[in-house]
Amino acid sequence: MSVFVKHLHVASFRGIPQAVDLPFPTSPVPSSVLIHGTNGTGKSSLVDALEFALQARIHRSQHFDRPSVPSPFSLVSPSSDPTVSVTLSDDTVVTRAIHRDGIAFQFDEVPHPRFAVSPMILRRSDILSFWSTPESHRQIFFRDFLQDWTSEPWEELTDVQQETLLTTRLQLKASRRTVAQELARITKVPYEDVPVVDPGLDQFIRRYVYGGMSGRQRAALRRRGMTVTVNEDVKKLTDTLRSHNQSIKRLRRKLRRVGSPNPKRYLHPQDLLATFSDRLTSAFTRTSPTATLVDSVDLVPGRLSPTSLSLDVSLVNGIRCSPQQVFSEANLDLLSFLIVLTVAEESARRGQARVFVLDDVFQSIDAGIRLRVMDYLFAEFKDWQLVFTVHDRLWKEQLLDLCRRHSRPIVTLDLLEWSHQHGPTIRGVSAQIVHRLRDAIRQGATRDICGLAGRILEEICDELSHRLPISVQRRRGDRYTIGDLWPGVRKTLRRSDLDDTVEDIDKWLHLRNIIGAHYNAWAEGVTIDEARAFGRAVVTLHEGVHCVTCRRWIAFISVGGQRTGSWSCRCGSLRVT
Numbered sequence: 084m085s086v087f088v089k090h091l092h093v094a095s096f097r098g099i100p101q102a103v104d105l106p107f108p109t110s111p112v113p114s115s116v117l118i119h120g121t122n123g124t125g126k127s128s129l130v131d132a133l134e135f136a137l138q139a140r141i142h143r144s145q146h147f148d149r150p151s152v153p154s155p156f157s158l159v160s161p162s163s164d165p166t167v168s169v170t171l172s173d174d175t176v177v178t179r180a181i182h183r184d185g186i187a188f189q190f191d192e193v194p195h196p197r198f199a200v201s202p203m204i205l206r207r208s209d210i211l212s213f214w215s216t217p218e219s220h221r222q223i224f225f226r227d228f229l230q231d232w233t234s235e236p237w238e239e240l241t242d243v244q245q246e247t248l249l250t251t252r253l254q255l256k257a258s259r260r261t262v263a264q265e266l267a268r269i270t271k272v273p274y275e276d277v278p279v280v281d282p283g284l285d286q287f288i289r290r291y292v293y294g295g296m297s298g299r300q301r302a303a304l305r306r307r308g309m310t311v312t313v314n315e316d317v318k319k320l321t322d323t324l325r326s327h328n329q330s331i332k333r334l335r336r337k338l339r340r341v342g343s344p345n346p347k348r349y350l351h352p353q354d355l356l357a358t359f360s361d362r363l364t365s366a367f368t369r370t371s372p373t374a375t376l377v378d379s380v381d382l383v384p385g386r387l388s389p390t391s392l393s394l395d396v397s398l399v400n401g402i403r404c405s406p407q408q409v410f411s412e413a414n415l416d417l418l419s420f421l422i423v424l425t426v427a428e429e430s431a432r433r434g435q436a437r438v439f440v441l442d443d444v445f446q447s448i449d450a451g452i453r454l455r456v457m458d459y460l461f462a463e464f465k466d467w468q469l470v471f472t473v474h475d476r477l478w479k480e481q482l483l484d485l486c487r488r489h490s491r492p493i494v495t496l497d498l499l500e501w502s503h504q505h506g507p508t509i510r511g512v513s514a515q516i517v518h519r520l521r522d523a524i525r526q527g528a529t530r531d532i533c534g535l536a537g538r539i540l541e542e543i544c545d546e547l548s549h550r551l552p553i554s555v556q557r558r559r560g561d562r563y564t565i566g567d568l569w570p571g572v573r574k575t576l577r578r579s580d581l582d583d584t585v586e587d588i589d590k591w592l593h594l595r596n597i598i599g600a601h602y603n604a605w606a607e608g609v610t611i612d613e614a615r616a617f618g619r620a621v622v623t624l625h626e627g628v629h630c631v632t633c634r635r636w637i638a639f640i641s642v643g644g645q646r647t648g649s650w651s652c653r654c655g656s657l658r659v660t
Contacts, residue, residue, distance in 0.1 A: 364379045380395070380406070440471075554574065
């Protein structure tokens with residue numbers, strides 16, 4: 084059974100100092116999610132939170148003390164433990180928190196079993212690093228892919244941990260020399276003749292601890308009930324030598340494994356990569372504008388070294404060359420993107436959940452290729468939950484149109500701004516807040532109802548103000564308060580069949596300022612019936628301007644380039660006249 088992400092809760096994590104909740108609707112089918120925001124608005128923090136909760140990593144690393152890895156701690160609330168919870172479509176909740184104990188980090192390091200095969204996030208830097216990795220060891224790029232978490236891992240060490248192990252090994256060797264000097268003093272043997280490792284140490288012990296008797300001779304004496312004479316002082320020192328030798332051997336073995344994968348956990352890429360060539364060729368010829376020149380693209384592992392990965396391109400005229408010799412930079416980026424997609428498909432066949440995050444990756448792919456890639460992605464990944472982050476508004480609108488064309492449900496979250504104190508300001512979660520408002524109307528307090536109703540009304544005004552002709556002139560991305568926007572929205576909607584609802588909201592809007600937005604002593608006099616009237620009016624307005632089918636807001640209907648007097652959602656099931 085496939086599992087998808089249903090809900091994300093983030094608190095005190097990276098650039099999110101306050102608690103944030105994001106819906107990922109999965110009924111009746113999993114919705115894709117589009118997170119839009121300019122650089123610096125918190126998109127990466129949300130994506131990193133998803134990776135941390137499900138895969139126990141940030142940027143594929145668990146070494147959070149490295150300067151090159153984003154810190155999981157919010158710099159605004161560094162004393163609070165970062166906590167992320169993900170609710171899956173089967174209603175299981177995955178919660179992961181991290182605690183700092185001095186310089187060490189304590190957290191559950193094992194990923195969720197349905198997200199343990201391969202990385203679930205593809206970042207722009209991944210596409211670029213594929214080609215910057217030398218061909219002679221390019222298989223290392225796939226080091227984190229196609230893992231088997233049923234086997235024991237080999238521990239990967241930070242620089243600090245490696246230094247600690249090296250220091251400990253040197254200390255043991257120094258202690259071993261001191262013990263050898265003491266043995267030389269007791270046994271009257273020159274120091275340079277005292278063996279500290281096997282096999283010489285065994286002979287030394289036989290002679291100076293047991294008086295020259297072998298183990299078989301000592302056993303025969305014990306069977307006869309005779310006592311074996313032992314030099315206890317020498318035995319104690321030689322036992323210490325053997326203990327030191329065992330510890331040094333373990334440390335040497337551990338240090339040798341640094342940077343080397345456990346062969347039982349990591350499937351050898353060369354066993355699989357060579358089988359991907361047909362799929363990769365098909366994907367490339369469907370998405371690249373230069374596809375008519377290409378006959379095949381072949382992955383050739385192990386040609387230069389055991390970890391090498393070469394790519395051969397066969398052209399229709401019979402010429403065989405490398406991708407760099409024939410492809411533009413845009414096609415190279417496309418090729419690396421398609422290779423990762425192919426590995427992601429293989430991961431799903433091996434049990435990985437069909438959830439994939441594309442974090443601003445299309446900025447590395449030319450605009451002319453993007454649409455072809457998305458057509459391919461939506462056609463081949465029909466039953467996947469895809470999460471996109473973008474910072475280009477035009478590309479956002481193109482993505483939404485593509486989703487509509489492919490009948491693919493998608494939820495849009497707009498990150499309008501970010502502050503150190505509060506983190507990102509998110510638009511697009513109103514559907515979830517409406518559900519909470521309905522619950523609050525049934526059983527909540529006046530402050531809960533007015534607060535939630537005020538938040539929903541703010542989003543309604545923000546969305547409608549650049550879709551309907553209101554008196555405030557504005558552009559996308561600018562900032563206005565509800566006091567600026569509501570009068571214009573109210574004036575426009577009063578001429579529609581939402582007139583009664585608008586009047587009800589206008590009647591109770593003062594409650595938002597009295598109790599919902601700011602502390603006010605007058606709030607104690609607001610009754611639950613008044614709060615419920617305000618809340619119900621906002622719910623009704625939201626239902627009248629936001630479609631539950633296509634999840635789009637109403638906008639003007641144009642016929643022959645002329646605007647009519649009606650407004651409709653994108654799918655046409657919601658109409659306001």
